[in-house]
Amino acid sequence: MSDFNPINLLFEDMEKLGPGSNSDTLKVLDMLPKSVHEVIVDAGCGAGRHTLALANELQTPVHAVDSYEPFLASLTQRAKEAGIEHLVQTHCMDMADIPNTFREIDLLWPEGAAYNIGFPHALKTWHSAVKSSGFAVVSELSWLRDDVPVEVRQFFQAGYPDMRSVNENRSVAQDAGYNVLTTHTLPRETWVEGYYDILEPRAKALLDHLDKVVRDFAAETLEEIRIFGCSEDSYGYVFYVMQKA
Template structure:
C-alpha cells in the first residue's frame, strides 16, 4: 500500500503554500537599492509562487531550493506554463546546506520558510554563502503586538514557540551582521486570497479522513485559520530587507 502524504493531500496543486502575494513580493524586491543580481537563491521555495515572480522581474536564473520534491515538481510545471522554465533551476536539498552548494550569492530570498531552521540560525547559516554586500530578503512570522490574545499565544506556543516581536527580529539580524534596510508587513488579504480561502474547505473535508496523520494536519490547519480570524491583527508575516556587511 502506498503511504499517504498529508502535505500533498492538503496542499497539492496550490500555487500558494503560505501567506503572501505577487504584489508584496514585488514591493519588497523594488525596495532594494539594486535591481540586478547575478546569483539569486530562493530558499524554501515551496511550489514557487514567488520564484516565478523573481524570474520574471529579474530576468536571471533563480536557484529554487526546497527539501520536498513534489513541490519542486509543481514549480517546474508552473514555470513551463509561465514561460520562465529556462530561468529556474530546482535543487532538492535542505536550506541549511545552501553554503555547501552556493557561494557569493547576490540575493537570497526566503518567504515564510526560515522558521524551519529558526530565523536567527538561518541568517547565521546563510551568511557564509553571501558575497560582501549581498542581500537577504526573508519573511518571518512575528508578533506585531506584545498584548496578543491568549488564544493566539497558546496556539503559537505549541506551533512556533520561538516566534518573536518584529523589533526583536531586527535586533537579531543586526547581531548576525546584517544592515536592516527596511521591513514590510503582509496585509490581511495576503493570508486569505488564494491561501486560506482555498485551504479551509480542503481542511474541512480532510478533518474526518480515515488516516490519523491527515486528520491531525487538517484539524491543526482549521485551528490556525480560526486563530487568524479572531487574533490576526496581533501577528503577521514581516519581510526583513537585509544587507550583509
C-alpha cells in the first residue's frame, strides 16, 4: 500500500468490493427458471467474486466488464488460481457501452454496480442488449421499510438521494421492459464478513494519512459503516431477478 489512490489503499486485494456472498449469488442463480445460458455478462464485476462463482457453477464463459483495470487484473489472477481462466474474459470498458459490445445476452448480472450509471438508466440502456426472454439479475440498494431512522435517512439523502423502495424499483423495472420474477435481499452478515470487517480497520488506519482526499474517503467509509450499524434493517441490497418482457 504505497500510493495515494484511496481506492487502492482501501480496497487492494479485497475479493468483495460490496456486500454479497457466493452462497447468495448461487441462491439467486437458482431462482432463474433456466439453468443454461450462453452469453453471460457480469457488469461492474470489480475483483469478480461473483464472476468466479457464476463461471464455476455454470461452467460457461463469463464476460466480466469493469472500468477499473486493476480490479480486472485481480480477477484474472484469481481466475488463474481457481483454474478457470478459460471461463473468464475481461473487458475494460464503461458498463453503459454494453449494447455497443454485446448482443443477445442470455444472462446479464450486474451485482452491486448498476447504481454507477443509475438503476433506471442502466435497465433502459441494457434492454436492447438482452436477448428476447433473456434474464437480467441486477442488485440495487433499496429502502426496505417506510420508518427509517432520521440519521439514516439524512445520510442517504446526501449520499444516494435516488435510493428507492423495493416496490418503486419493481415499477422502474417494468417501465424499462422487464418482468420482475422475484427478489432477494442480502442477509446482514454479507455486509460484514469479508467487506466491512476488512474496510473498517483499514479506514481507521487511514484517518491520519498525509493526503486529505484519502483521509476524507476513509472518514466517509467509517460513517457509512456506522450508519449501517444503526440502520435497523431499514435498507438493504436487493436482487431484482428479471426477464426481458
